[in-house]
Amino acid sequence: MPDADGPLRLHRETVRPEWLDYNGHMNVAYYTLVCDHATDAVMDWLDLGQSYRRRAGGTIFAVEAHVTYDRELSEGDPLLVETLALEAGEKKLRLFHRLLHAEAGFQAASNEVLLLHVDLATRRVGPWPADGRERLRAMVAAHAGLPRPPEVGRHVGAPRVG
Template identity: 75%
Template sequence: MASPQPLSLHAEAVRPEWLDYNGHMNLAYYSLVCDHATDAVMDWLDLGRAYRERTGGSIFAVEAHLSYDRELIAGDAMRVESLLLEGGARKLRLFHRLLHDPSGEQAATNEVLLLHVDLSSRRVVPWPDDGLARIKALEAAHAALPRPPEVGRRVGAPRSR
């Protein structure tokens, strides 16, 4: 199951209603597309929608960082490549690279920290053993991949002289 390559599980196109007054995709929708990719990764790990319905466990995003690198306009096709950066007893950190398709140009990146939550108590709880095993297998497969330079970035602009 574990992939030694970034996961490529989600693709969609820019919808006209996602455009802002500048005629390009509004920043909120970059986040939405990456959130769709997170859902796809969680489904792939069998810790997504079906897992939530079976167990009452789910994920909450507690921190996210987006970088914007390329303008996207209505109709542009996008695909997302995802890396599992870190998995722990109760957490998961993912990195998504949003690509313009078919050019392959990076349009945005998203790093997100997720916590496993019991929806009945709304408290952070450990992953089930089988789920943690799948997380750890994918984390190990992705550990050998180069880390994108955007991982761990903080908000800021380069200083000009």
């Protein structure tokens, strides 16, 4: 497994014209889509993604997510997603994504997502394979000492708006 001592930077993308809303900036749904693409990149990096699904019949389902929208993005803006592994259990994985403007460096959004491992034959939650569980635990351990962004564990609210 490659080094995971810092946030993972496995996914880059560019804001597409079809992602814009009537306000001329990226629609809220696409912030989540980009973070979902980053989740796929992490799972592929862990060998628990598409090839694992085909090989072993296991996959992940997202069961909860929290997104913050911090800055506007426009057509053509380059995006970079940084990912922290917050928690891994026998059947779950919790990730935190920071969606960054790849050139200006500002955080445009954040996404905290809870994923469950699912056996596609039964469509039921089940344990990770032993080797995958070890890779997940190693990633979480590598990220354990990193600073936690203030959005981690945040609830829905607007603390700065009356």
